[in-house]
Amino acid sequence: MAESKSKSNPNPADAPKAVVGRLSLYLRELQHLVRDGHETISSTRLGKILGFSDAQVRKDLAYFGQFGYPGIGYRCHELIHAIKQIFGTDRQWPVAIIGTGNLGRALVGYKGFDNQGFKIVAAFDIDPAKVGGAIEEAPIHHLDDLERIVQEKQIKLAIIAVPASAAQSVADRLGASGIDGILNFAPVTVTAPPNASMVGVDLAIEMEQLTFDVVKRSGEKK
Amino acid sequence: MAESKSKSNPNPADAPKAVVGRLSLYLRELQHLVRDGHETISSTRLGKILGFSDAQVRKDLAYFGQFGYPGIGYRCHELIHAIKQIFGTDRQWPVAIIGTGNLGRALVGYKGFDNQGFKIVAAFDIDPAKVGGAIEEAPIHHLDDLERIVQEKQIKLAIIAVPASAAQSVADRLGASGIDGILNFAPVTVTAPPNASMVGVDLAIEMEQLTFDVVKRSGEKK
DNA sequence: TAGATTGTTAATCGATTAACAATC
DNA sequence: TAGATTGTTAATCGATTAACAATC
Numbered sequence: 001m002a003e004s005k006s007k008s009n010p011n012p013a014d015a016p017k018a019v020v021g022r023l024s025l026y027l028r029e030l031q032h033l034v035r036d037g038h039e040t041i042s043s044t045r046l047g048k049i050l051g052f053s054d055a056q057v058r059k060d061l062a063y064f065g066q067f068g069y070p071g072i073g074y075r076c077h078e079l080i081h082a083i084k085q086i087f088g089t090d091r092q093w094p095v096a097i098i099g100t101g102n103l104g105r106a107l108v109g110y111k112g113f114d115n116q117g118f119k120i121v122a123a124f125d126i127d128p129a130k131v132g133g134a135i136e137e138a139p140i141h142h143l144d145d146l147e148r149i150v151q152e153k154q155i156k157l158a159i160i161a162v163p164a165s166a167a168q169s170v171a172d173r174l175g176a177s178g179i180d181g182i183l184n185f186a187p188v189t190v191t192a193p194p195n196a197s198m199v200g201v202d203l204a205i206e207m208e209q210l211t212f213d214v215v216k217r218s219g220e221k222k
Numbered sequence: 223m224a225e226s227k228s229k230s231n232p233n234p235a236d237a238p239k240a241v242v243g244r245l246s247l248y249l250r251e252l253q254h255l256v257r258d259g260h261e262t263i264s265s266t267r268l269g270k271i272l273g274f275s276d277a278q279v280r281k282d283l284a285y286f287g288q289f290g291y292p293g294i295g296y297r298c299h300e301l302i303h304a305i306k307q308i309f310g311t312d313r314q315w316p317v318a319i320i321g322t323g324n325l326g327r328a329l330v331g332y333k334g335f336d337n338q339g340f341k342i343v344a345a346f347d348i349d350p351a352k353v354g355g356a357i358e359e360a361p362i363h364h365l366d367d368l369e370r371i372v373q374e375k376q377i378k379l380a381i382i383a384v385p386a387s388a389a390q391s392v393a394d395r396l397g398a399s400g401i402d403g404i405l406n407f408a409p410v411t412v413t414a415p416p417n418a419s420m421v422g423v424d425l426a427i428e429m430e431q432l433t434f435d436v437v438k439r440s441g442e443k444k
Numbered sequence: 445t446a447g448a449t450t451g452t453t454a455a456t457c458g459a460t461t462a463a464c465a466a467t468c
Numbered sequence: 469t470a471g472a473t474t475g476t477t478a479a480t481c482g483a484t485t486a487a488c489a490a491t492c
Contacts, residue, residue, distance in 0.1 A: 013438050016459070020434050024427040029411055042473065049411060054473090055461055062475060070474040071468040087430045088437040095429075106328035107425070112409050116426035117433075157432065181436040183428055187334050189251055189271060197435035199428055203329070204338035205246040206405055206423050207317075208309045210379065211339075212242050213419035214403040215310040216235050238483070264449065276449090277485055284451060292450040293492040 012086065015063040022060050025050055027083045034076045042073035089117030096150065096158040096179075098170050100125045100140055103185060104161035108135040118157070122149050143170075147177040156180045164188035171198070234308065237285040244282050247272055249305045256298045264295035311339030318372065318380040318401075320392050322347045322362055325407060326383035330357040340379070344371050365392075369399040378402045386410035393420070 015023075029049055033041055043057040061067055061074075064086055068074045084090040095118050097104055107113075108120050123140045125131060131142045141149055149155070158179045162170050167186030174182055175193020184190050184200045192198035237245075251271055255263055265279035283289055283296075286308055290296045306312040317340050319326055329335075330342050345362045347353060353364045363371055371377070380401045384392050389408035396404055397415020406412050406422045414420035 013442065017431075018459080020431060021427075023434075024424070024430045025411070027430075028409060028424070028427065032410065044473080053461065055463095056459095058473090058475065059460075066475070068474050069468070070466070071472050073473065086434065086437075088433045089430060093433065102328040102331040106324040109324040110425060112424070112426040113429065116430065118426065118429050156436065157429070180439070181432040183432055187250060188254065189247070195439075197432055197439065199432045199435075201423070201425075201428050202246070202250070202334070203332060203423075204334040204340065205243075205250065206421055207335065207340050207379070208246045208249075208311060208338065209239075209242060210403040210405055210419055210421045211310045211315065212245075212308065213421075214378065215308075217402070217417075217419065220235065240483080266449080275485065277487095278483095280449090280451065281484075288451070290450050291492065292490070293448050295449065 010063045012064050015060075019060045019063055022050075022052065022056075023064075023083060023086065026057070026060070027080060027087070030076050030080045030083070034080065038076055040069075040073045040075050043068070046074075084117070087117075092117055092119050093157050094119055094121040094153050094155045096120070096122045096124065096146075096153075096155045097138070098124045098143065098146075098158060098160050098174070099162035099166075100127075100130055100135060101161065104159075105135050107159060107161060107185075108138050120159075121153050121155065124149075143173070146173055150177045150179060158182050160184045160186055160190075162186055171196075232285045234286050237282075241282045241285055244272075244274065244278075245286075245305060245308065248279070248282070249302060249309070252298050252302045252305070256302065260298055262291075262295045262297050263301075265290070268296075306339070309339075314339055314341050315379050316341055316343040316375050316377045318342070318344045318346065318368075318375075318377045319360070320346045320365065320368075320380060320382050320396070321384035321388075322349075322352055322357060323383065326381075327357050329381060329383060329407075330360050342381075343375050343377065346371075365395070368395055372399040372401060380404050382406045382408055382412075384408060393418075 026046065029046060044054040047054045047057045065082065067079050067082055097108055097120050100123050104123065108123060113120065120138050123135055123138045124143045124146055125140055126143050130140050133140045156179065158174050160167055160170055160182060164186045167184060167188050167190050171182055171190050172193055175196050180196055182192065182196055182198045184198055187202045187204060190198065248268065251268060266276040269276045269279045287304065289301050289304055319330055319342050322345050326345065330345060335342065342360050345357055345360045346365045346368055347362055348365050352362050355362045378401065380396050382389055382392055382404060386408045389406060389410050389412050393404055393412050394415055397418050402418055404414065404418055404420045406420055409424045409426060412420065412422065
């Protein structure tokens with residue numbers, strides 16, 4: 001019954017996936033702009049850099065609030081702060097990683113996570129030779145200790161970097177441990193546990209998207 | 223003037239990006255289905271597994287041809303073959319990787335690439351201590367030898383795994399060397415060289431997409 | 445034949461773009 | 469004030485869904 005919002009005030013939760021994806025690109029670009037000494041940026045310029053229209057930039061941001069100044073544009077620092085709040089990355093999230101093969105180890109050491117608000121605080125494996133060790137600062141625990149460590153360290157996010165065959169069962173265990181979000185690198189369709197969100201990244205699929213474009217071009221140019 | 227195609231025959235090159243993305247998911251799922259012994263699959267079942275409608279599956283595939291059998295569904299093997307042809311991954315693509323840090327090394331060893339038609343045949347770095355070595359089977363060359371090796375090994379695809387600050391200049395050099403497609407892991411906006419396609423993967427951005435969902439949910443549930 | 449399922453058309457839905465009054 | 473630029477509405481464009489004749 002507390003229905004008082006102005007009619008034309010899109011709700012952030014209604015933002016389409018595509019908009020949220022671009023929001024990340026805006027944030028990344030704004031951070032580069034600040035490093036280059038820019039105080040403000042217009043929707044036209046920001047769009048040009050990223051290959052979007054000025055209208056799209058403004059519309060996208062309008063889902064989340066009114067951040068701009070007519071005649072001026074957007075103040076970079078201010079907008080960065082606002083977007084980080086939207087993503088929840090104005091604070092640091094402790095993250096668990098499951099699987100310490102090539103990819104898992106590389107992800108633990110990936111500096112881009114730290115910079116953007118993610119800190120990998122624990123790794124898990126089932127190989128007794130690895131358990132007890134550590135990668136960078138993160139201790140490697142046995143997967144059987146997942147629930148305990150997740151509780152102790154208040155971990156809400158996890159990264160799956162195990163073979164495809166193990167991915168679903170790991171996802172289920174993560175759900176049972178109370179994890180809220182899972183980033184899945186295993187190249188397989190995994191059903192998200194109830195109450196958890198999931199994002200999948202398949203590296204071979206990204207390559208396929210590329211070859212499709214390359215093959216398409218070579219067909220046209222012939 | 224050889225304009226004889228039936229009017230309702232969508233051109234593969236017209237397929238929206240979203241459709242091509244799902245095509246990769248269909249391929250991946252079909253491969254799993256074959257491994258599980260399935261001969262055929264209906265659009266309804268395939269859609270259900272991936273969370274799409276039956277109509278969407280059929281419409282997506284229709285961009286590329288008529289692959290189904292009314293009353294039967296799609297023959298898995300046949301459809302896999304057709305999709306691989308569309309992506310050009312019915313043959314093996316030699317791939318170069320630039321940057322042999324944590325991520326670069328992990329990508330060279332990533333088995334998912336081999337399985338899907340990509341073989342990393344050369345790595346590049348500018349660190350004299352690394353040049354001359356090798357990762358798995360791939361020799362590490364100096365970046366200055368890029369053009370020569372690309373020609374010799376007929377490399378068409380490259381992966382950028384260098385720091386953000388170096389990404390654009392590496393992309394430019396790749397373009398100058400005649401590379402057709404670039405998969406960029408550096409967390410920065412990179413402009414594709416003329417005549418080359420580019421796909422970007424930003425791992426921190428994928429995590430952000432996840433936290434957005436997690437934050438959204440926690441807001442709703444309160 | 446009856447049942448299953450496709451490919452395609454038309455209807456619906458959603459996202460992007462264009463335009464402009466309001467604002468600094 | 470004149471110039472720049474926003475937020476928002478309406479118009480356009482594109483993608484998804486529903487429905488169904490055709491087919492096995």
